[in-house]
Amino acid sequence: MRSTRMRIGARLRARAGRGLVAAVAAAGLLGGALTGCGPGGGSAGTTEIRFTYAAGDETFNTVLKAVVEAYNAQSKGSKVRLDPLPGGTDYPTALKTLDATNNWPAIIDMRDTRTYVAAGKLAPIPSQVTALLDDNVYATAEDGKVYVVPAGALNGEIGINIVYDKDYFAKHGLKVPTTYDEFIKLMQAIKANGDIPLATAAGEIWPSDQLWKPLASPIFAKWSDKGGFWNAAADGRASMEDLREPLKRLKDITDSFVLDGWQSTTDAQTTTLLVNHKAVMATSSAGIGRLNDIQKVDPAFKAGLFIIPDDEGHINVLKNAVNGETATGLSISAQAQKNAAQYKAATDFLTYFYSVDAANIVEKNGGIAPNIKRSAEITRNTSVPGAQDYFDLLKNPNLVWYENDPRSTKFSAFSTFFRQARIEMQDGQTTLDQAIAKAQAELDKTVKQG
Structure with missing residues (x-):
């Protein structure tokens, strides 16, 4: 197991190099085999465009496939072809490969938005598209134009939560925790029953956020109206030392309550671990999508979800950045804009x-629709077991929204480094003090790079 853990960093470097290039080459991204973004794509009289996205959980993939198929069935002049790429931390690297090879799709599932806007790689989203959206879920860039619009419901990081076995809770008289202390006592009670409290994953490093972010959110929330924690740290008003307590809690939970093998477990595997009763709870960032996945695997399993509260009982949730470096959503590439037919087709699809x-x-396919102005006309899907827990979180009186949008265009690279540093601390490769020092040194280097 230790040799597997020690190879995590090497695997990440390999993915960013030869392995990932080979993967995108196999998809036709390097050799120009995909013609969706070039003149003449599609059959005679039809403009075909490519829609590149990060392959996520099964529900997300199913939703996109269903929407694209429905669009293509009713469209007379344009067709959309889905082009999935590796998700997680591999995806930003894949975007860099697209950029380097000048083979952008017409529609792109965006990451590092501010960087690509500044580089002139994205086209403005037409007003006929933004007019369909709630005014709070998109924002203009410094030039007054909109470059990214949401791919799903902009409900912040409510999707980062704990999914649990409701039948187990009922059998043992357990309740959803309302404070952090109650969360710890809950896991102690499960452990006392002879069961594993929590399954989590780090086979891909991005799921490590699922447990970390709720623990760090009380600190982040304190800086919400002061420019956000990461900007304060960049300015020297805060430091990684401020995160000592949540990092310690992360280590303590991993040591005492997490199912062994988490270092090599992928995010999707936590669903299997939960329904097979290897653990009573599991971390997730898929929101209702994870609940839908569970239903597909075991329709009889009664799942619920909650967010780890802070010491005072607040549920601190990061808002979605609507135009910053951490913003995610759908964009139209500047490369597609150069072809009138491509730009028109992309606009038509987003409409x-x-x-x-x-x-x-x-x-219908288990996702949550984007925040459109005509939301009252949407037929909401309440059939997914546990879905009501998600919607109840949106109305919870203890819910506290906070902002933490880093302005650095290099932040995604630091975020990857910090995830790896946390994992190394959790599995005993480094100490808490070493993790803080390493992260601070990397943050300082990131700030110098701009």
Whole structure:
């Protein structure tokens, strides 16, 4: 197991190099085999465009496939072809490969938004598209134009939560915790029963956020109206030392309550671990999508979800950045804009994507529709077991929204480093003090790079 853990960093470096290049080459991204972004793509009289996205959980993939198929069935002049790429931390690297090879799709599932806007790689989203959206879920860049619009419901990081076995809770008289202390006592009670409290994953390093972010959120929330923690740290007003307590809690939980093998477990495997009763709870960042995945695997399993509260009982949740470096969503590439037919087709698809018809398809397939102005007309899907827990979180009186949008265009690289540093601390490769020192040194280097 230790040799597997020690190879994590090497695997990440390999993915960013030869392995990932080979993967995108196999998809036709390096050799120009995909013609969706070039003139003449598609059959005679039809403009075909490519929609590149990060392959996520099964529900997300199913939702996109259903919406694209419905669009293509009703469209007379354009067709959309889905082009999935590796998700997680591999995806930003894949975007860099697309950029380096000048083979952008027409529609792109965006990461590092601010960087690509500044580099002139994205085209403005037409007003006929933004007019369909709630005014709070998109924002203009410094030039007054909109470059990214949401791919799903902009409900912040409520999707980062704990999924649990409701039948187990009922059998043992357990309750959803309302404070952090109650969360720890809950896991102690489960352990006393002879069962494993929590399954989590780090086979891909991005799921490590699922346990970390709720623990760090009380610190982050304190800096919400002061420019955010990461900007304060960049300015020297805060430091990695401020995160000592949540890092210690992360280590303590991993040591005492987490199912062994988490270092090589992938995010999707936590669903299997939960329904097979290897653990009573599991971390997730898929929101209702994870609940839908569980239902597909075992329709009889009664799942619920909650967010780890802080010491005072607050549920601190990061808002979605609507135009910053951490913003995610859908964009149109500047490369597609150079071809009038491509740009028109991309605009037409996004217009459909934010329609009531498309929203109903999203809901039917287990997702949550984007925040459109005609949201009252959407047929909401309440059939997924546990889904009501998600919607109740949106109305929870203890919910505290906070902002933490880093302005550095290099932050995604630091985030990857910090995830790896946390994993090394959790599995005993480094100490808490060493993890803090390493992260501070990397943050300082990131700040110098701009």
